[in-house]
Amino acid sequence: MYDHVIDKNIFPTFVCSCIPQIDMMEVLEEVYQTQLDYKTENLSNEGGYHSPKFVGTRFLKLRNVVEEFCNDILQQKDLGLNVQTIEYWCNINKSYNYNVMHSHGRADLIGIYYVQVPPGSGNFVVMRNDGSQYCDLYENRADMLEYITEPEVGRLYVYPGYLWHYVTGNNSEQDRISVSFNILT
Numbered sequence: 001m002y003d004h005v006i007d008k009n010i011f012p013t014f015v016c017s018c019i020p021q022i023d024m025m026e027v028l029e030e031v032y033q034t035q036l037d038y039k040t041e042n043l044s045n046e047g048g049y050h051s052p053k054f055v056g057t058r059f060l061k062l063r064n065v066v067e068e069f070c071n072d073i074l075q076q077k078d079l080g081l082n083v084q085t086i087e088y089w090c091n092i093n094k095s096y097n098y099n100v101m102h103s104h105g106r107a108d109l110i111g112i113y114y115v116q117v118p119p120g121s122g123n124f125v126v127m128r129n130d131g132s133q134y135c136d137l138y139e140n141r142a143d144m145l146e147y148i149t150e151p152e153v154g155r156l157y158v159y160p161g162y163l164w165h166y167v168t169g170n171n172s173e174q175d176r177i178s179v180s181f182n183i184l185t
């Protein structure tokens, strides 16, 4: 027997999302124009197109919504921080392309805006990286080890930048298109 139980959740993480009030087709056109203007980089992407990083020269309406949304998140979570720098790039994953597990280094927040998401074109999966993968505590609770986002087209998702993540393969015949952001405070 026992009494006076205290049960608290500690160290939560989060994903916040919204639908930016911008013209998504304009972003789509800008992605394909960017592909014409710049050669691909080879980072976490296995195949597909990954543009160089931009800091204010392209996707300006979207970039400004990201700044507004992230500043609101930082304020609502009472973190006492403001957005200082946003760097971003666009991704085109073709059939069978995927992104291997990675994190974004120094970024405090990361954002992903989905421009085109054909059915079956891949999910965004966040993994816990606090050591919980190495014991059996959550072996019957897959949802405690990975968080899967089935991306909604036109939606911007923001996660803490320290989260490891990967993107499952594009099993559709069409391009899966997103714009990714590193947000520094």
Ligand SMILES: [Fe+2]
Residues within 6 Å of the ligand: 044, 102, 103, 104, 165, 180
């Ligand atoms: Fe990423």
